[in-house]
Amino acid sequence: AQSVSQHNHHVILSEAASLELGCNYSYGGTVNLFWYVQYPGQHLQLLLKYFSGDPLVKGIKGFEAEFIKSKFSFNLRKPSVQWSDTAEYFCAVIYNTGRRALTFGSGTRLQVQP
Amino acid sequence: DVKVTQSSRYLVKRTGEKVFLECVQDMDHENMFWYRQDPGLGLRLIYFSYDVKMKEKGDIPEGYSVSREKKERFSLILESASTNQTSMYLCASSWGGGKGSNEQFFGPGTRLTVL
Numbered sequence: 535a536q537s538v539s540q541h542n543h544h545v546i547l548s549e550a551a552s553l554e555l556g557c558n559y560s561y562g563g564t565v566n567l568f569w570y571v572q573y574p575g576q577h578l579q580l581l582l583k584y585f586s587g588d589p590l591v592k593g594i595k596g597f598e599a600e601f602i603k604s605k606f607s608f609n610l611r612k613p614s615v616q617w618s619d620t621a622e623y624f625c626a627v628i629y630n631t632g633r634r635a636l637t638f639g640s641g642t643r644l645q646v647q648p
Numbered sequence: 649d650v651k652v653t654q655s656s657r658y659l660v661k662r663t664g665e666k667v668f669l670e671c672v673q674d675m676d677h678e679n680m681f682w683y684r685q686d687p688g689l690g691l692r693l694i695y696f697s698y699d700v701k702m703k704e705k706g707d708i709p710e711g712y713s714v715s716r717e718k719k720e721r722f723s724l725i726l727e728s729a730s731t732n733q734t735s736m737y738l739c740a741s742s743w744g745g746g747k748g749s750n751e752q753f754f755g756p757g758t759r760l761t762v763l
Contacts, residue, residue, distance in 0.1 A: 566750050568751070577738075577754050577755060577757060578754040585750075624690055624691065628750050633704075634696075634742065634750060635681055635693050635696050635706060636681075636693070636752055638683075638691040639690050640690040641688075641690045
């Protein structure tokens with residue numbers, strides 16, 4: 535079955551620390567890749583997406599992600615986190631099976647301490 | 649701006665009740681989706697629809713049904729609510745294939761508690 539794995543369930547960082555959240559997917563074909571963020575009490579928002587082209591994708595609020603096809607990975611990075619980045623982060627994949635629905639990872643709760 | 653609205657933010661129902669969750673989008677999107685979000689499990693797909701009167705089962709359809717009578721509206725129905733359906737329910741929509749990207753836009757969610 536197609537799946538998405540997020541290995542870090544809960545991450546605690548101090549402000550200005552660097553962030554990397556792991557995401558691996560299971561399918562070997564063409565995929566569309568996404569990172570969504572959910573701030574406390576708010577709805578899911580798109581951080582960034584990858585469809586094709588440059589495997590290094592830049593998103594909003596200084597986030598970026600790198601697609602490494604050989605590793606089936608799409609890790610999220612930010613060089614210097616802020617307290618306002620405290621949120622839950624979800625990696626999601628659309629597998630090119632025509633279903634068009636997202637398959638989500640289990641999420642990573644990021645807590646940034648001031 | 650795409651707007652996806654859900655009829656209630658919080659809902660409390662009793663076991664056995666029939667529950668309707670409504671979702672409306674204002675961007676003429678073809679695709680609409682219902683997910684449920686549970687801690688440690690992420691979001692799981694319940695049902696989706698590519699067009700009016702069309703529906704497809706997702707990964708966890710048991711105990712749910714859907715209705716799409718108009719393009720902008722997608723309803724999730726719990727025929728007989730049970731306590732294990734206590735969850736956050738999220739609606740999303742996106743453009744159809746070949747039109748724009750596959751990015752999905754989410755509503756604010758309905759937190760349903762079944763007692």
